[in-house]
Amino acid sequence: MKLRNAFLIAAVAPLLVLTGCASTPAVEISDPWVRASDYSDHVGGMTGVFFEVKNNSSETITLVGGSAEIAGKVEIHEIVMSGGEMVMQQKDGGISIEPGQTHVLEMGGDHVMLMDLNKAIVAGDVLSVTLDFEGAEDVTLTDLVAKPSDGGDETYHEEDHNH
């Protein structure tokens, strides 16, 4: 079984930074996970992917989208206040991260949305998602862990996502 590679990468990456090793990734992803819930446990469902992303390069990078074998569509989403309600919507232009900065994708905030799932995602599943960046190489998160979670006031409306 080799389910822990994602964690190993996350754990090793900071060491590389400390030792100034040339192989420091330009884009550093830590603690990635995907939410397993009632929204994701069926074909046609959807769910969010969350992580911290650090820009180690000297240029601004932008997370603009992604792809995954398990999802028909992968989009970058944000949560905004609209008419006194928290509304989730596609984030225009993606998420830009300045050199040296870290951006947190979390429940109730910015996140990557896997939509039109062609297979259920349930707790303890491990999957692979590729993140598309402008200004940097794409990053593939292998061994992305599905965790049960109800935090962040995160409710999805499936009909809202047919845009």
Next chain:
Amino acid sequence: MVSRRGFLASSAAAAASAAAGLGVGAAAATQVANDQAQTSTAKRFLKFEGPHQVGIETPIQAVTNMVTFDLLPGTTLSDMQRWMFLLTDDIRRMANGEPVLADPAPELAIGAARFSAYVGFGPSMFRKLGIENRMPEGLIDLPAFSIDDLKDEFSGGDVLIHVAADDPVVLSHGVRNLVRDSLPFATVRWNQAGFSHTPGMVPEGVTHRNLMGQVDGTANPALDSDDFDEVVWIKDGPQWIQGGTLLVFRRIAMQLDTWDQLSSVGKGEVIGRTLKEGAPLTGSKESDLPDFEARSAVGLKVIPEFAHIRRASDSGQGERIFRRPFSYEMPISKAGSMDVGLLWCAYQRNIEKQYLPMQLRLAELDLLNRWTLPIGSATFAIPRGVTGDEVIAEGLFS
């Protein structure tokens, strides 16, 4: 007017400049040492990886919570693998004092405080999953003992997660994370919380006391000894259980009201040891071996026939166990009775050969039974520990 904050800041500044005059190095070093000492519990951690799951061959922690689960109907072997994968990662992170992945309260992960959690499987789990043939040798459902008054809400369970730490907040946060990651697979059957001494109360290796006042665990094999390996850790069978052990859990209520009516001499005769020193009635210190043949001047056995340690002692057939009991305390009754007892945990390689014959002797005759009442009971197989990329119970559910 000087605000309180401003006052504090300026006095701190004054103290700092005074320290600068007097030699700031020493003052700063003292401060660092004080801070270190004050957070020493947070910094202590137990190594997660190794041949055995953690929380058994470990000096007892201050607080514990045992949580059992019943599998959701239709749970499959593949579900079990995914559950164990999540638990393994959670326990590994919290043993290091880190939040778990997707932790809703990462700010509570302020230190390891010797956090441990191990996972065990009851005979009912093997039956529900249709893998009775994978039950380790010596794992049995205990027979009904005449002395028992077992309650369903304290007994049984398909899967056990036994969590412990030296800090109650760390424990609570840990249990919350492990329960959340278990709910897609199972429902909570029961949980039982308990405690022992706070670290720093007794020197390491000194036997702790239960709420009847007895030293509890004198005859235990010493931690990190060959004797411990011999009594506790399973050496053969399928790989997932090699380095594992079998747990007998008993919730034992103490009748303190009537126990406290006994004299200290009377209590000593019931146990076969003095309360104060924990020495056998035939010796002068706890480590003295009891002499079960010794007789008094009038010819009576010094350690009575009904004494607990006589009835519990090994008959020479390897009937030894490792006990690691926590105490519990429930609300006091209106009449003022304390509802206390033990979350009594005993570890061994084979329940049938080690615990069972001993318990049959105790059920038949042990004066201590008058003041102790088993009200909960369960048995579990505890898989071996993990290293590298391994998942708890790897191999069992494939």
